[in-house]
Amino acid sequence: MSALSTKLGAARARLILEQPFIGALVLHLPLVPADPAWCETTATDARAIYFNPAWLAALTLAQVQFVLAHEAMHCALGHFARRDHRTRRRWDIATDHAVNLLLLQEGMKAPPGALANPEFRGLSAEEIYPLIPADTPERSLDRHLFDERAAAAEGRSGSAAPGALAARGGPGNALGEEAEGCADSWDDAGNERRKSAPRAALEAPGPEREELSRLWQARMVSVAQQARIAGRLNDSWLRLVDGLIAPQLPWRALLARYLMSVARDDYSFQRPSRREGDALLPRLAGGEVDLHVALDTSGSIAAEELVQFAAELDALKGQVRARVTVQGCDERLDPRGPWTFQPWEAIVLPRDMAGGGGTSFVPVFDWITGNALRPDLLVYFTDAQGEFPRQAPDYPVLWLVKGRGKVPWGERIQLN
Numbered sequence: 490m491s492a493l494s495t496k497l498g499a500a501r502a503r504l505i506l507e508q509p510f511i512g513a514l515v516l517h518l519p520l521v522p523a524d525p526a527w528c529e530t531t532a533t534d535a536r537a538i539y540f541n542p543a544w545l546a547a548l549t550l551a552q553v554q555f556v557l558a559h560e561a562m563h564c565a566l567g568h569f570a571r572r573d574h575r576t577r578r579r580w581d582i583a584t585d586h587a588v589n590l591l592l593l594q595e596g597m598k599a600p601p602g603a604l605a606n607p608e609f610r611g612l613s614a615e616e617i618y619p620l621i622p623a624d625t626p627e628r629s630l631d632r633h634l635f636d637e638r639a640a641a642a643e644g645r646s647g648s649a650a651p652g653a654l655a656a657r658g659g660p661g662n663a664l665g666e667e668a669e670g671c672a673d674s675w676d677d678a679g680n681e682r683r684k685s686a687p688r689a690a691l692e693a694p695g696p697e698r699e700e701l702s703r704l705w706q707a708r709m710v711s712v713a714q715q716a717r718i719a720g721r722l723n724d725s726w727l728r729l730v731d732g733l734i735a736p737q738l739p740w741r742a743l744l745a746r747y748l749m750s751v752a753r754d755d756y757s758f759q760r761p762s763r764r765e766g767d768a769l770l771p772r773l774a775g776g777e778v779d780l781h782v783a784l785d786t787s788g789s790i791a792a793e794e795l796v797q798f799a800a801e802l803d804a805l806k807g808q809v810r811a812r813v814t815v816q817g818c819d820e821r822l823d824p825r826g827p828w829t830f831q832p833w834e835a836i837v838l839p840r841d842m843a844g845g846g847g848t849s850f851v852p853v854f855d856w857i858t859g860n861a862l863r864p865d866l867l868v869y870f871t872d873a874q875g876e877f878p879r880q881a882p883d884y885p886v887l888w889l890v891k892g893r894g895k896v897p898w899g900e901r902i903q904l905n
Contacts, residue, residue: 492546493542493545493546496545496546496550496553497520497545497553497557499550500550500553500554500557501515501516501557503550503554504554504557504558507554508554508558508595508597510712510713511558511561511562511592511595513712513715514561514562514564514565514708514709514712515557515558515560515561517561517564517708518533518536518537518538518557518560518561518564519536519537519538520537520538520540521537521538521539521540522539522540522541522542523539523540523541525541525542525543525544527632528540528541528632529541529544529632530544530556530630530631530632531544531545531556531559531560531630531631531632532560532631532632532633532634533560533563533564533631533632533633533634533635534569534634534635535563535564535569535635535701535705536701538557538560538561539632539634540556548600549598551597551598552598552599552600554597554598555592555597555598555599555600555603556600556630556631558592558597559585559588559589559592559603559630559631560631562588562591562592563584563588563631563633564705565705565708565709566584566587566588566614567702567705567706568580568584568588568614568633569633569635569698569701569702570698570699570701570702571614571615575618576623577633579618579621579623579625580614580618581629581633582604582621582625582627582628582629583614583615583617583618583621584614584629584633585603585604585629585630585631586604586605586606586609586614586617587609587612587613587614587617589603589604589605589630590605590606590607590609590610593605594610600630602628602630603630604627604628604629604630608893609893612893615903616893616903617893619891619892620892620893635698744801744805744868744887744889744902745805747866747887747900748778748780748805748806748809748811748866749809777810777811777812777832778806778809778810778811778812778865778866779811779812779814779862779863779864779865780806780811780812780813780814780864780865780866780868781813781814781815781816781857781862781864781866781867781868782802782813782814782815782816782867782868782869782870783815783816783817783818783850783853783867783868783869783870783871784798784815784816784817784818784838784870785818785819785848785869785870785871785872785875786817786818786819786823787819787820787847787848787875794891795838795870796838798870798889799815799836799837799838800836802836802868803835803836806830806832806836810832811832812829812830812831812832813829813830813836814827814828814829814830814864815827815828815829815830815836815838816853816856817839818849818850818852818853819847819848819849820847820848820849820852820875821849821852822852822853822856825839827856847875848871848872848874848875848876849875849876850869850871850875850876850877850878851876851877851878853867853869854878854882855878857882858882863883863884864884865884865885866884866885866886866887867882867884867885867886867887868886868887868889869886869887869888869889870889870891871888871889871890871891871894872890872891872892872894873888873890873892873894873895873896873901874892874894877896877897881897881898881899885899885900886898886899886900887899887900887902888900888901888902889902889904890902890903890904891904
């Protein structure tokens with residue numbers, strides 16, 4: 490074990506020197522050797538890093554750096570608190586893709602079996618998740634004990650109960666460790682201290698998970714500030730940290746906020762009629778918002794998704810007094826359209842919207858230009874896999890994108 494302890498110490502030291510932002514996060518996680526019976530590679534519960542000594546010993550020093558950084562980034566990005574309703578296995582795979590792509594972008598060397606689909610580059614775990622098939626044969630590099638703890642606490646089938654993990658020598662061992670965490674299992678001389686993990690690894694999540702998430706977010710911010718002051722935080726990590734600190738809103742809230750921003754209600758000081766007297770008082774005046782909506786009917790968007798989207802728009806348009814013009818388009822416009830709905834009218838889409846062909850966004854913009862229109866906002870509901878106009882129009886465009894498609898201009902809101 491002395492050779493392995495030397496390798497681990499060297500890996501942490503090199504991370505501090507080469508990747509100070511990541512290295513500082515790794516130092517928050519004690520290293521605990523684990524029983525290979527339950528830990529084939531590595532694992533984390535957001536309190537420590539557990540590892541299979543034989544598996545880690547077979548890796549190169551650069552690969553050990555990657556593994557330590559991998560576990561630390563799972564914790565720093567709060568993956569243990571962001572799964573919500575998602576299936577645990579698909580979520581584990583999605584988070585592995587997200588973390589590994591970030592680390593590979595930094596030039597780090599991944600061990601065999603690390604998931605890193607280049608098509609997912611730049612996407613968050615939430616954006617990657619719907620792109621992972623339910624029957625995928627992929628496996629995550631490590632074991633995410635925080636989700637196993639939650640599943641065991643909730644009594645879900647298919648998850649190891651606390652007692653079962655304890656019987657296998659896993660993180661359920663009740664050896665008197667404090668629930669708040671565990672000490673590093675390596676001392677300064679590289680000698681092994683203990684092989685067990687904290688009893689807290691299988692405690693019920695509840696408020697404790699939220700507190701742990703806040704703790705890691707605070708650590709992330711603190712480490713990022715120190716690295717920024719030292720000039721050792723590049724733009725990609727800076728954007729990542731700022732994105733985590735900023736409040737994350739669902740697409741419905743973002744759409745509502747955008748529509749509110751184009752609403753025309755304001756105070757007017759125009760002179761009233763003579764019948765109202767001589768006083769000049771401010772009064773609330775407003776006008777209808779001219780909202781255009783384009784629906785991608787190429788077949789990549791399901792009919793029920795179009796109906797749900799229309800229902801969301803119907804709920805929002807009354808708040809901003811929007812007149813809504815709806816177009817359906819695959820590679821050409823639906824010949825029955827457009828459909829126009831006044832602020833007081835419910836948005837009801839035709840049962841069978843024409844489409845199912847290829848995808849081109851050009852016809853919608855050409856129709857608006859050809860009719861000399863200038864909407865206050867165009868909202869396009871699509872997967873962004875198609876032909877775009879070469880130039881952006883002179884009115885705002887909001888793309889609601891299902892999948893990983895990119896847009897050349899306009900504002901993009903991700904749909905999951």
